[in-house]
Amino acid sequence: MTDLIEIFFTVGLWASVLRIATPLIFGTLGALLCERAGVLNLGIEGIMTFGAMIGWLAVFNGVDLWTGILVAAICGGVFGLLHAGLTVTLGLSQHVTGLGITLFASSFSYYIFRIAIPAQNTPPTIEPFQPVDIPVLSNLPFFGEAFFTQTAPTYLAIAVALFMAYFLAKTPMGLAVRITGENPHAAEAQGVDPIVIRYGAVIAGSAMMAVGGAFLTLSAFNSFFPTMMQGRGWICIALVVFSTWKPGRAILGAILFALFDAYQLRLQNVLGQVVPYQLFLMLPYILSIVALVIMSRGARVPQALMQPYRKGER
Secondary structure (H helix, E strand, O other): OHHHHHHHHOHHHHHHHHHHHHHHHHHHHHHHHHHHOOOOOOOHHHHHHHHHHHHHHHHHOOOOHHHHHHHHHHHHHHHHHHHHHHHHHOOOOHHHHHHHHHHHHHHHHHHHHHHHOOOOOOOOOOOOOOOOOOOOHHHOOOHHHHHOOOOHHHHHHHHHHHHHHHHHHHOHHHHHHHHHHHOHHHHHHOOOOHHHHHHHHHHHHHHHHHHHHHHHHHHHOOOOOOOOOOOHHHHHHHHHHHOOOOHHHHHHHHHHHHHHHHHHHHHHHHHOOOOOHHHHHHHHHHHHHHHHHHHHOOOOOOOOOOOOOOOOOO
16 A cells, blocks of 8 residues: 555656646647637547657658657648638538548558558657756756656647637637637627637647647657557547636646556556556546546536537528
8 A cells, every 4th residue: 555655756657747748738728729719629539640640750751850840730730721621611510520530630640651661570760859957947856857857848738738828818819719619600790700710729729739649759759650649639628628628727637637647557567466457547547537527517618619600690
């Protein structure tokens, strides 16, 4: 029992928590932005997979790591443009369109990867982002090694979350996004074009999703394999509800799930000889469901979420 508690006081656990949480923060913020504008984007799993593949492939072919992140973001934005075209302009089902994009983007990722990199016994690798040593902070006992020796994309994820919280709450454009997600006809009456807002939100949100995927291949790991996403996109959709559509809580939700995941990995080392490992793999998802039920009670869903908008109609 003592060993189970001591795990919470290890540097390695908390360093892993931030690393595991980073792609979830990017993905959750991207999905949150889409939904605050009234569009559900279930293409997230496929977009994250494609971002992971294309970012890695770009770096493997000679570009620098930040350019790889940019390439992933652009490709994610293209998938967002496709999703917006089908759901915002044509008014097609957001559920069906999103699932279709997930299937297409995932399959397209595997296809391009195998065309570019024929099957090999050992997957090719790149040199990923290295931990950033922050003067003074990185030398702090425990906290320095746990929280201030992360790679640059992790700090970028936190910065993006803080910016989005400010953007949605304090800026005119953020207000336009929020009112479009609540009542696009009221937004239209105030001189806001809901179609432009929804397009912009879905494209920007999808770009963030792809960056979350790229983090896995350019920072957390150094290679790409088809099943590496492991449902992270669907976790991000759940975390949006957990966060009650607020960026600050999105960080909390991502860190909470990452804590469950990092903890179960260490539990396997302690109890793996007596408890089947499948139970440990289930643990973060079970605890996340419990947390989701607790936190989402009374959550206020954007009123126009999944409702098609047609100019001039009431």
